Amino acid sequence: MKGYLRKIIALSCVLSLVAIGGCTKQASTKPVTVAALSGPTGIGMIKLMSDQDNISKNYDISLYQSPDEIxxxxxxxxxxxxxxxxxxxxxxxxKTDGRVKLLGVNTLGVLYIVENGDSIKSVEDLKGKTILSSGKDSTPEFVLNQVLRANDIDPIEDITVEFMGNHADIASKLVAEEGSIALLPQPFVTTVLAKNENIKVALDINQMWQATEQVDLPMGIIIGSKSFVEEQPKQLKAFLKSYEESVEFVTNNLEEAAKLAVAYAIIPDAEIAKKAIPACNIVYRNGVDSKDMLSKFYEILAEANPKSIGGKLPDENFYTIPN
Structure with a gap:
């Protein structure tokens, strides 16, 4: 009998150790992996990145130069x-058959018509002009065309768009050539303004979009893998809270935010960063608050070119996060 009891006790100890080991393994979750672009979406995350490097190790965050890399x-x-x-x-x-979920909007409109000169006083003054732009068959072109049509300007007949390889090439040409006009996003706008005193912001495409579409212009969003969203709700909630706090820090502490933007090689100069960050329209709007503006945005893109959104409008599951 005593031998039997000893076996029972020994077995209980083993099971306890296994249970403890199992609980320990479950609690030691790996860091949340996050990818962002080295631009406004990255700027909104810099406080979170700084905390991650110096305080906690909850996230593995990487910045990339191109969306294709992500x-x-x-x-x-x-x-x-x-x-x-x-x-x-x-x-x-x-592309993934619904394996991603919308978590929120993190960047509103960042597009501006910038001129090396003083000929553009209103949108009507764009008629007959040549506009430098990057991103043929992509969002900047579709947004510009929508705004022009809303103001009775035919983007094919009334203006000429000269497409170039990237924003940096456009910025260089704008700085060098008097009379040139370009469609540029932040922070490139602030960079060219600092390099040439004759360059000015002629038109705010974001304000024009709001005036015609009656919603904000959503340029950047946060998405999560469906498996992560469904299987790690606590980690998801913690990340979104930290992200929102990072955005608040960036928008309310320009001096420190500018230094971090330079430290993470997003903007090369702190003075330019201080001027650019407020114009980058960095926000955090949760998925519920984002739905109306995104739905409108996707409908416009689908009409312009269905391929720009993957061939069809996202259904309700894109916007729905399990409780």
């Missing part, structure tokens, strides 16, 4: 959360 990582499931251009969220939703 696409493969989302499709393959390498990242839990990604900050991407708004249209790319729809593309990825369709």
């Amino acid at each position: 696409v493969g990582k989302v499709v393959s499931g390498e990242v839990d959360i990604a900050c991407v251009p708004s249209n790319m969220g729809a593309v990825l939703y369709n």
Whole structure:
């Protein structure tokens, strides 16, 4: 009998150790993997990145230069959360058969018509002009065309758009050539303003979009993998709270935010960063508050070119996060 009891006690100890080991393994979750672009979406995250490097180790955050670098990582499931251009969220939703979820909007309109001169006083003055732009068959072109049409300007007949490889090439040409006009996003706008005193912001495309569409212009969003959203709700909630706090820090502490933007190689100069950050329209709007503006945005893109959102509008599941 005593031998039997000893076996029972020994077995109980083993089971206890296994249970403790199992609980320990479950509690030691790996860091949340996050991908963002080295631009406004990255700027909104810099306080979170700084805390991650110096205080906690809850997140593994990487910045990328191109959305294409992030696409493969989302499709393959390498990242839990990604900050991407708004249209790319729809593309990825369709490309992965619904394996991504909208978590919120993090960047509103950042597009401006900038001129090396003083000939553009209103949108009507764009008629007959040549506008430098990047991103043919992408969001900047579709947004510009929508705004022009809303103001009775035919983007094909009334203006000429000269497409260039990237924003940096456009900025260089704008600085060098008097009379040139360009469609540029922040922080490139602030950079060219600092380099040439004759350059000015002629038109705010974001305000024009709001006036005609009656909603904000959503340029960047946060998405999460469906598996992460459904299986790690506590980590998701913690991340979104930290992200929102990071955005609040960036918008309310320009001096420190500018230094961090330089430290993480997003903007090369702190003085330019201080001027650019307020114009980058960095926000945090949760998925519920984002739905109306995104739905309108996707409908406009779908009409312009269905391929820009992956062939079809995202359905309700894109916007719905389980409780």
